[in-house]
Amino acid sequence: MVCLGNICRSPTAEGVLRVQLEQAGLSAQARVDSVGTGDSHVGQPPDSRAIACANKHGVDISMLRARRLTLEDFDAFDVLLCADRTILHDARIRKPRTSHAQVELLLDWAGLGKKDVPDPYYGSARDFEHAYKLIDNAAAEIVERVRQRRF
Template identity: 40%
Template structure:
């Protein structure tokens, strides 16, 4: 039996952007019939929120889109993530730089989520912790997740 593809979504604190991306991608994989073949998790480059639930804005946004946000606990990226995951997908340049510092430059494995959707015109996912715009975050990660699902279907 083929081992599942493993994807880690990464932001700074693992309470806003990466949990949204994790749960949106899970839903899209489920809808595409790929949930048994792809595992998705998330982590933060900092440990500021280790063990916490996701931000209320992320919770509400997921619920508004019919996604169950239960079962989440924030965690920090750790040394074995580089081996345990097939893809480490960063939300911004700082997250990408930290992942590359930890695991080396591997553009086929470690990249920004917005690299999947250049037509959207974003070079990073703005942090709704500061912007307050969780809908914007949802739009960006949903579009990127759709591209990722399509690529996984073709693989």
């Protein structure tokens, strides 16, 4: 899961997908992590509003810490799912030519359309809730892809 600072959308996506995979009995089938393309929040926990929103839905992301996308991520993961088109562009530029990783838009790869997950950072609790709902729906579709081994 990839966003800009790795403190809002991508840690939420990591936490939600982990929970849904576990509930489906598929946690051993997929390794989930999150990163940001920027480095301004490296080492920090998720935004307190993201933590509160996730907690409201039974997902604990408080233990996660922001890290920046590395070249090794393109070899360590089969699929890098980006929160929005800007992040997708940045990640694709960084992808080594030798990497076989798919770098895709999160909602599009989940079959929910070529839409962005809006960055809630400068918004309100409502914006975090909207992002959460989009991510939750995408995670449900990703679980099905994992179940059917379609990646």
